[in-house]
Amino acid sequence: MTNLAGVPYYILEFGDELVYFTPYTITLFLLALTFTIFVLISMPERQVDIAFGGDAYTTKVISVSEMRFRRFMAIACGLASMGAMVTGDIFNFTLFTAMVGITNVGIVAAVKSPHVQNAAYQYGLVALSATVPLFGGAAIYAAATGSLSMIELAKGALPAVPFVAKAFLVLGVIGEGMAPFYAAKAEMFRAPGAPYVIMCSLSSLLIFLRVIEVVMLG
Amino acid sequence: MIIRRISHYISNYENIMPLFAGACAFLILIGILLLPIQYNPVQLYPKTIDRNSSLDPYDRGGPPFTQVEIGAQYPENSPTAGLVTTYLTPFSLFLSQVTLHLGTTIVAHPGGIIDEILYNTRGLDTVVEPTILFIAFAIASYLYRKG
Amino acid sequence: MWGQYSYGILVVLVAGVIAFFALAIETDDLHRFLLLDLVEITALGVIALLGTDLAEALILPGLTVGIAEQLALSQIYCTKERIMQNPVKGLNIEVIAKADAPLIISMFLVVYGLILSGFTGGGVAGLGLVFFFMSRGYREDLNLLEMASGISWALWIFAFFCFMFLPQYWFIALMCAAVGIVLKVTVKMSLVGTMWGNGND
Numbered sequence: 384m385t386n387l388a389g390v391p392y393y394i395l396e397f398g399d400e401l402v403y404f405t406p407y408t409i410t411l412f413l414l415a416l417t418f419t420i421f422v423l424i425s426m427p428e429r430q431v432d433i434a435f436g437g438d439a440y441t442t443k444v445i446s447v448s449e450m451r452f453r454r455f456m457a458i459a460c461g462l463a464s465m466g467a468m469v470t471g472d473i474f475n476f477t478l479f480t481a482m483v484g485i486t487n488v489g490i491v492a493a494v495k496s497p498h499v500q501n502a503a504y505q506y507g508l509v510a511l512s513a514t515v516p517l518f519g520g521a522a523i524y525a526a527a528t529g530s531l532s533m534i535e536l537a538k539g540a541l542p543a544v545p546f547v548a549k550a551f552l553v554l555g556v557i558g559e560g561m562a563p564f565y566a567a568k569a570e571m572f573r574a575p576g577a578p579y580v581i582m583c584s585l586s587s588l589l590i591f592l593r594v595i596e597v598v599m600l601g
Numbered sequence: 602m603i604i605r606r607i608s609h610y611i612s613n614y615e616n617i618m619p620l621f622a623g624a625c626a627f628l629i630l631i632g633i634l635l636l637p638i639q640y641n642p643v644q645l646y647p648k649t650i651d652r653n654s655s656l657d658p659y660d661r662g663g664p665p666f667t668q669v670e671i672g673a674q675y676p677e678n679s680p681t682a683g684l685v686t687t688y689l690t691p692f693s694l695f696l697s698q699v700t701l702h703l704g705t706t707i708v709a710h711p712g713g714i715i716d717e718i719l720y721n722t723r724g725l726d727t728v729v730e731p732t733i734l735f736i737a738f739a740i741a742s743y744l745y746r747k748g
Numbered sequence: 749m750w751g752q753y754s755y756g757i758l759v760v761l762v763a764g765v766i767a768f769f770a771l772a773i774e775t776d777d778l779h780r781f782l783l784l785d786l787v788e789i790t791a792l793g794v795i796a797l798l799g800t801d802l803a804e805a806l807i808l809p810g811l812t813v814g815i816a817e818q819l820a821l822s823q824i825y826c827t828k829e830r831i832m833q834n835p836v837k838g839l840n841i842e843v844i845a846k847a848d849a850p851l852i853i854s855m856f857l858v859v860y861g862l863i864l865s866g867f868t869g870g871g872v873a874g875l876g877l878v879f880f881f882m883s884r885g886y887r888e889d890l891n892l893l894e895m896a897s898g899i900s901w902a903l904w905i906f907a908f909f910c911f912m913f914l915p916q917y918w919f920i921a922l923m924c925a926a927v928g929i930v931l932k933v934t935v936k937m938s939l940v941g942t943m944w945g946n947g948n949d
Binding site: 622636638647681714719721722724742 | 754
């Protein structure tokens, strides 16, 4: 059990799928939880456009329905990140990761600006195609080792996991979280509403930190 | 300089899809080169096929309300697994008696081992899955109404 | 070394390379979207090669996630391209719009779907509703469907916790899950083809 980034404090059993809390996962879980609570209680920022050389400035208006929808998406994103942090099952992890991807799309897609809509669409395409390596990787895990439970994989009694499966998993998480494309993601952040768009970044960072632990198993 | 150019290239969101698809194609090619993957013969939920059954290949479990053995990872966590066995509607029952081809589709008849896995032993997967569907539906209907 | 599994996965991976290559060189947004549907199939292929009952249970979530994301993406595409005013005719056959037959047929399908329960039932019941909406040219109340979707979700979660913490009541949990999925699939099916046209209610 040394591979699991610490001895689990507590294992919650959901049938075949165990949820476990080690020092590493509990830290990430608390981070996601704290941020979700922030999103829950905070009001969105308002972007201000200032015309240089004059006193003119305008505040962008955010409608109540848009704010409510984006807050809902951000909270769902926080819940998905929390689930991805503590789950002890490979396939379950990929599903939570896919959920993080689609909630991220939702957070930005609600904004009316055509530029943001276009960016959200491109990001959605990547998130959708990233499910292929994600699920493929999980299936190869199951075929090669005969188990999807991270706790069983960490025991070391099962056959080694092929390199391809691990690489697929990492590539899938990159696609869902857009890890190396932060520059392109900044385009989506032209969308107003600070606490919600930051949830996109935070969740992709968290799932990336978790997948590093996952690929070190088995 | 080169970093600036790369950074400029990937900051254009039109380019991320080709970039990601290219990365996927490249990784799959590596996967093909590393190919023979050993299939572990010891698997969870093994499948047996009975060619003589009219429900073949989806003959799932025995009669209702009798517990069958299920090859779960942690059987002690799901004490009631195996009780949900195949159930047929009158129409499916009739078809299964007159033809040998009823079981050729996953939706031909509900119940059995799939329900066990989806609802019971791997229930958390199925909780996440409708949640994803719910969220996608919320996005689509929000855009439809406000678009 | 080269077992049956390795040969199977070779075929699927070659298909994956072709599909992703096509996706990489395609520049049109709509074509990319259509190609993604093909790419998804390779993932299902890899899962199916597992060859156990578990594979079947993993394919269903995999398929659903793909379809759900496509539903959301297609709506984003419509909004982005401003495809709004698309008058939809429905079947628009005068006899059908007036007669009782569509009502009776769809009633039958919905009731039969409820008896079937589960995925199959949801499909059948949804088909009945789609037929009814098409024949009547009905503009549906999305708020109501959203509520039904939420209720089915809550039922499902209740069933899950029942299975996990009160396993002795497994039968109630099973029924809740079955009803939940009927509602869910019905709602989604009845949306097929109705979420366009002159919306903005």
